[in-house]
Amino acid sequence: MAITLYDFELSGNCYKLRLLMSILGLPYDIVPVDFFPGREHKADWFLRLNAFGQLPVLKDDDLVLSDSGAILAYLAKKYDASGQWFPNDPAITAEILRWHAVADDITSTSSAARLALGYDYAFDIEKSQNGAHRIFRLIDEHLWFGEREGRDWLCSPSHPTTADIACFPYVMLSEEGGISRQDYPALRRWTDRVRRIPGFTVMSGIFPAGPAKVD
Amino acid sequence: MPLSLSDPNWYPIASSEDLPFRHVYQGQLLGRELAVWRADDGNVNVWENRCLHRGVRLSIGINEGQELKCQYHGWRYANQSAGCTYIPAHPADAPARRIENRKYPVKEAYGLIWSSANDEKPFVPFPGAVGEDWFALRPMPVNAAPGDVVAGLARLAPDDQPADLLPGMTVRLGDVVYFVQPIDAGRAVIRGLLPRTPTDELATLRHYNEQLTRLRDRLERAAAKKPAPEPLQPIYEKVSADLATMPDIAVPRGNTLNVVVKRKWQSADGVIGFELADRDGSHLPTFQPGAHIDVHLPNGLVRQYSITNGPGDLLSYVIGVKQESASKGGSKVLVETVREGDVLAISEPRNNFPLRRDATRTVLIAGGIGITPLLSMARFLDKSSLPYELHYFTRNGESVAFKSELDVLHGAVHIHTGLARDAIQGTINQVLGPHQFANHVYICGPGAMLEMVQETASGLGWPDEAVHFEYFQNDKTIDASSAFDIELARSAMTLHVPAGHTILEVMREAGLSVPSSCEQGACGTCLTTVMEGEVDHQDVYLNKSEKASNTCMMTCVSRAKSARLVLDI
Numbered sequence: 001m002a003i004t005l006y007d008f009e010l011s012g013n014c015y016k017l018r019l020l021m022s023i024l025g026l027p028y029d030i031v032p033v034d035f036f037p038g039r040e041h042k043a044d045w046f047l048r049l050n051a052f053g054q055l056p057v058l059k060d061d062d063l064v065l066s067d068s069g070a071i072l073a074y075l076a077k078k079y080d081a082s083g084q085w086f087p088n089d090p091a092i093t094a095e096i097l098r099w100h101a102v103a104d105d106i107t108s109t110s111s112a113a114r115l116a117l118g119y120d121y122a123f124d125i126e127k128s129q130n131g132a133h134r135i136f137r138l139i140d141e142h143l144w145f146g147e148r149e150g151r152d153w154l155c156s157p158s159h160p161t162t163a164d165i166a167c168f169p170y171v172m173l174s175e176e177g178g179i180s181r182q183d184y185p186a187l188r189r190w191t192d193r194v195r196r197i198p199g200f201t202v203m204s205g206i207f208p209a210g211p212a213k214v215d
Numbered sequence: 216m217p218l219s220l221s222d223p224n225w226y227p228i229a230s231s232e233d234l235p236f237r238h239v240y241q242g243q244l245l246g247r248e249l250a251v252w253r254a255d256d257g258n259v260n261v262w263e264n265r266c267l268h269r270g271v272r273l274s275i276g277i278n279e280g281q282e283l284k285c286q287y288h289g290w291r292y293a294n295q296s297a298g299c300t301y302i303p304a305h306p307a308d309a310p311a312r313r314i315e316n317r318k319y320p321v322k323e324a325y326g327l328i329w330s331s332a333n334d335e336k337p338f339v340p341f342p343g344a345v346g347e348d349w350f351a352l353r354p355m356p357v358n359a360a361p362g363d364v365v366a367g368l369a370r371l372a373p374d375d376q377p378a379d380l381l382p383g384m385t386v387r388l389g390d391v392v393y394f395v396q397p398i399d400a401g402r403a404v405i406r407g408l409l410p411r412t413p414t415d416e417l418a419t420l421r422h423y424n425e426q427l428t429r430l431r432d433r434l435e436r437a438a439a440k441k442p443a444p445e446p447l448q449p450i451y452e453k454v455s456a457d458l459a460t461m462p463d464i465a466v467p468r469g470n471t472l473n474v475v476v477k478r479k480w481q482s483a484d485g486v487i488g489f490e491l492a493d494r495d496g497s498h499l500p501t502f503q504p505g506a507h508i509d510v511h512l513p514n515g516l517v518r519q520y521s522i523t524n525g526p527g528d529l530l531s532y533v534i535g536v537k538q539e540s541a542s543k544g545g546s547k548v549l550v551e552t553v554r555e556g557d558v559l560a561i562s563e564p565r566n567n568f569p570l571r572r573d574a575t576r577t578v579l580i581a582g583g584i585g586i587t588p589l590l591s592m593a594r595f596l597d598k599s600s601l602p603y604e605l606h607y608f609t610r611n612g613e614s615v616a617f618k619s620e621l622d623v624l625h626g627a628v629h630i631h632t633g634l635a636r637d638a639i640q641g642t643i644n645q646v647l648g649p650h651q652f653a654n655h656v657y658i659c660g661p662g663a664m665l666e667m668v669q670e671t672a673s674g675l676g677w678p679d680e681a682v683h684f685e686y687f688q689n690d691k692t693i694d695a696s697s698a699f700d701i702e703l704a705r706s707a708m709t710l711h712v713p714a715g716h717t718i719l720e721v722m723r724e725a726g727l728s729v730p731s732s733c734e735q736g737a738c739g740t741c742l743t744t745v746m747e748g749e750v751d752h753q754d755v756y757l758n759k760s761e762k763a764s765n766t767c768m769m770t771c772v773s774r775a776k777s778a779r780l781v782l783d784i
Contacts, residue, residue, distance in 0.1 A: 141424070144353055147232075148417060182241045182248075183356040183404075185233045192238055207286050210277035211600050213236040213255060214625070 003028035006049065006057040008035035012111060012169030013068040014056040015203040020072055020165050023199035024079050036119045069100035072162040084159050095155045099163030103170075105135055110170040113177025125178070132179045136187055139167070144186035152193055160197055168194050172206045218361065218397050220245055220449055223335035224383045225320075226396045227327035227406045230351045234259060234328065239283065241274035243398045245332050246447030248272070249319065254294035254527055255280040261330045262297055263317040265451070266290055273316075280598050281527030292316050294527025298501025301572060315501070325408055326351035327394075341392065342381055352391075352407035353420055355427040359438040361397040364405060367434045368393050371426070391423075400444035405430075471511060471560040474499070477531055479555050484613035485538045486584060487550050491561065492531035499529050504595040505568035505588045505657075505685070508532060509732055511560040512548045519733050521587035521659075521685075522564060523617060525594030532564075535616050537584040565732065567739030567756070568657070568685040570595065575653040577603040578646060580668055582660020583614070588685060589659055590617055597624050606631060606646055608639055608660070639664070643671050650677040658684040662755065669758075679760040686755040689736040689772065693753050699775040703727070703784045704746055718770040722784070729770070729784065736772035743770050748780035 003021070007014045007030045021028055034040040035055055042053045049057045050066040057064065058071045060078075065071050073096075076086035086096060109131035115121035116128060139154075146152065154163045172191055174181060181188055194200070195209035202208055228242045234253040241264065242249040248264035250273035264272050266285040273292075277284045282291045282300060289303040292315075299314035322329045322338040326349050329338060357364050361384060368386040372378035379387035384395040396404040405427055413419035474491040482488035493499055504526075507519045520534035538550050553559065570592045571577075577596060579589040586607055596603040604627040609615050612632050621628050631642055647656060647668075656677065658668045665684050672682045695715050702709045703722070712721045719741060722729050732740035736754030745768050752762045754769040761767060770782075 141353075145417070145421070145424075148420065180241075182243060185229070185240060185354075188241065189233075189235065189238055207275060208277075210237060210279055210284070213280060 002061060004031055004059040005029070006031045006033050006046070006055065006059075008033050008041075008055050010204055011035060011055050012173050012203075013054075013107065015169045015206070016068045016165050017056055017058060017071055017075070018203070019168070019201055020075055020085065020162065022201040023165075023197055024075065024085075025199065026075070026079055069097075069103060069162075069166050072100070072166055076162050084157070084161070085165075086162050087157060092155060092157060092161070096161050096163045099154050100166050102135065102139070103163075103166035106132065106167060106170045109135060110174045110177050110179055113179060114170075114173055115177075117177055129177065129179050132174060132177065133183075136171070136174070136179070136181065136184050139171075140184035140187040143190050147186060147189070152190070154190075160194065164190075164194055169203070169206070176205055218245060218400055218447060220247075220447055221333060222397075223331060223333055225322065225329045225331045225336065225338050226383065227394050228261070228330045228396060229328040230354060230406070231323060231326050231328060232351070233354075237278045237280065239274050239276055239278050241272070243402075244319075244330060245397055246399050246449040247319075247332065248274075249330070250274045250276070250283070251328065252278045252283055254278075256294065256528070258294055259321050259323050259328055260294060260297065261319040261321040261328070262292075263319070263451075267299070267314060267316055268302075279526070281525060282598070291526075293501045293529060295498040295529040296501045296527075300501055300503055300526065303573060325349035327406060327408070341383070341385055341394075343387075343392075347410040348412065350409040350412045350416075352409065352423045352427070354396075355405040355424070355431055356398070357403050357405060357431045357434050358401060359403060359434040360401055360444055361395050361403040363438065364395045364403040364434060367430055368395070368405065371430065399446050401438065401446065471509075471562055472499075473558050474532070474561055476553060476555050476557045476559065479553070482535055483609075483616040483618070484611070486614065486616035487536045487538055488533060488617070489536060489549070489553075490531045490533050491559065494558070496530070499532060500563050501529065502532075502564035503566040504570045504592040506564040506566035506591075507568075507588070507732075507738065508534070508564050509562035510534070510549065513552060514548050516548070517732075518546065518549070519738055521568075521591065523587045523590045523594075523620070525591065526598050528594075532561075535584055535587045562732070565738075565740060567742075568659070568683065570657065570683075571655055572596070572599065572601060573653065574601075574655040576651070576655070577601070578654070578656040579603060579605040580643065580646070580656060580658045580660070581605070581607045582658075582664040583609060584616070584687065585659030585661070585664075585685075586616055587659070589657060590620060592657060593624055593626060593628070594620075597626055600625075602626065604629065604646070606642070608632075608634060608642075608664070636667075640667055640671060643668055644675070647672055647675050647677065649675050650681060655681050655683065658682070659687075662686060662688075662690045665755075679758040682758065684758075686737045688733070689753075689755045691736075691753060691755065693736075693772050694751075695774070697751065697774045697776075699777070700779045701775075702747075702779060702781045704781055705784055712774070717772065718774070718780075718782075722770070727784065731771055734771040736769050739769070741770045743768055744783035746781040746783055749776040750774075750780065751776045 005028050041055050047053055049064055057066045073086050109128050112123040113125055113128035116123040116125045153160045155161045192209045196212055228244050229240055233240050240251040242251050250262045250264040253259050264274050266273055268290050269287055271287040275286045281294045284291050290299055291301040293300050297316040297318045319330045320334055365384050369378040372388050386393045390410050392408045394406045475494050477492040478490035480488045502522050507521045509517050509519055511517050523533045536546050536549050539546055568588055581589040593605045606629045608631045615630055658665055698714045700711050710721050710725055712718055719731055730740050732738045739756040745766055750765055750768045751774040753772045756769055
């Protein structure tokens with residue numbers, strides 16, 4: 001087995017894979033792709049790996065995969081011996097995929113605002129920010145009632161899944177897109193919990209949480 | 216009515232449940248951002264949301280239980296006082312206890328956390344608050360003017376049972392009381408309370424959540440049609456120079472505070488514990504691990520005692536006093552005549568025994584009553600999950616002081632009882648081992664033990680700057696027979712120090728105000744920079760290399776070998 005991640009250090013979507021591989025203790029190599037300012041993800045050599053011209057791409061021996069959510073599912077199904085990160089149960093699989101779709105909505109709003117403010121992308125900043133707030137409101141409500149029901153994570157199992165990994169980065173990076181999380185206290189508490197998962201790793205703009213209270 | 220930055224009313228700013236342990240909540244009231252956190256002792260802190268150092272939001276910082284650590288450069292602030300307790304860029308300096316972040320008033324009541332923009336009004340329960348067991352609804356943030364939100368809530372009332380508008384943006388609708396938290400000119404949070412916990416909690420919470428969501432959507436649609444109100448412009452005043460800068464070296468003498476002896480108990484055979492608290496129950500000044508206070512005794516003597524407390528534990532100071540058989544009147548007075556309920560004058564905490572938190576290995580070695588500053592250090596390291604080992608040498612098992620406090624530590628705590636001198640030396644030799652990068656040892660105990668540890672450490676290659684020690688007292692006989700001149704460079708004065716008088720005494724007689732504490736060369740308070748001349752060191756505070764450097768001295772006991780000393784005073 002030899003895993004290679006085609007990676008941009010400041011990409012939250014690439015970070016999703018680094019995060020899960022860190023949690024699973026998987027060794028991997030990195031091929032840096034100069035997404036900004038080099039736009040290397042639109043270069044011919046990269047388009048041959050992923051015709052959609054998007055990061056991340058992950059190679060596992062000869063298998064070439066793209067799309068962060070798909071790769072999260074692949075890594076969990078193939079390498080997570082505990083079976084917890086992407087459980088086989090059909091209902092839970094559906095639940096996780098539903099949140100992978102929310103993660104893509106977070107990317108198209110929160111990440112878009114960040115790209116517009118920090119990376120010269122011509123996205124509509126206000127529209128992106130409003131869109132992120134609309135999603136964050138729903139997640140905050142979901143997590144607030146989750147706490148009341150004894151559910152700490154986005155999906156119903158009593159442990160985190162790839163849904164939490166998929167949604168986490170662009171929630172945490174939202175302030176770089178001018179999106180405050182002040183109005184979402186339950187969402188903020190969930191980010192503490194994600195940051196306390198054993199094997200958690202950081203990226204630029206995402207800080208670690210301190211240890212939880214030990215009684 | 217427009218919002219006022221100086222509105223003195225109390226508003227809820229969070230639910231109690233928003234503040235689990237080890238979390239920092241981000242809040243806002245009347246335009247001012249807040250970092251709100253619950254310490255491990257349950258106390259809720261409401262602070263201005265910025266670090267005094269570089270202005271980074273403290274809400275992204277780390278709640279370590281009793282201290283909040285800024286994410287940017289690691290400045291730490293204490294529970295209760297918001298005083299800065301550690302500055303990583305200056306690990307060897309005790310940061311000024313006066314550096315203090317801005318705090319706002321706080322009250323936890325009825326399932327909510329309340330605060331106000333200023334101290335003008337005491338907290339008063341809302342009408343009808345007392346006697347009910349209030350149950351908080353899910354808070355609902357709304358992007359609309361707080362006044363419009365109050366009006367919107369009032370319109371929820373059925374025609375035959377109009378809403379009851381209470382002062383302070385409060386609306387009562389039947390049983391339910393709604394508070395509107397004014398976040399800013401165009402933003403608010405609705406915080407509702409039910410008078411008791413409903414039988415079906417979840418269904419009830421969902422019901423009100425849906426109702427408030429609909430109201431929010433209506434209010435936001437209406438707000439979108441109006442011009443957005445100008446946000447409040449809070450002035451982030453500079454923290455006063457007194458609270459933001461290192462205090463002058465010349466700490467005024469006699470600056471004391473009165474404390475009451477809240478508890479006095481036999482902590483171990485030969486050790487009496489004293490718990491000293493503020494008379495009004497408010498918090499005491501911030502201290503750093505290793506710090507001591509001067510205690511002014513009823514017989515006029517002043518003695519130094521180390522604070523044993525852990526981080527952010529400021530509602531009282533706990534000290535340990537040795538019950539000496541041949542006590543010279545200091546500890547004896549405290550042990551024999553001071554009772555619970557008595558009032559004592561103490562100085563603000565001072566730290567001449569600072570703890571570094573960047574060590575890869577920290578060894579704490581205590582002998583007898585020397586456990587007191589090291590217990591405090593162990594507690595700080597413990598809370599920050601930093602590795603340390605504590606070795607505590609006592610005469611026998613009965614003389615182990617602060618046993619229950621030591622038992623709850625998570626680090627390696629070794630109690631060595633009844634060892635003979637040779638065995639102590641052997642143990643210390645083994646414990647220290649050869650010096651490695653960023654290893655630090657802290658020792659407090661009897662003079663003979665301190666010398667033994669220093670020699671052992673030096674033999675194992677430990678540099679002086681890695682060996683930190685604090686003597687209880689200077690047992691050396693002071694030779695005050697020399698006579699010499701001192702030139703005070705900054706004060707432009709030359710004074711003569713005759714035999715039998717100390718430099719400190721001569722400077723005071725000349726009208727200078729200079730800090731001192733133990734006045735026997737043990738505590739380090741009168742440390743002075745030497746610019747010229749050769750010092751006759753007689754203290755036990757400076758280490759060998761500091762003494763050899765001839766650049767500093769303790770003016771309370773040390774003198775001159777040369778005819779003249781030039782001091783930076």
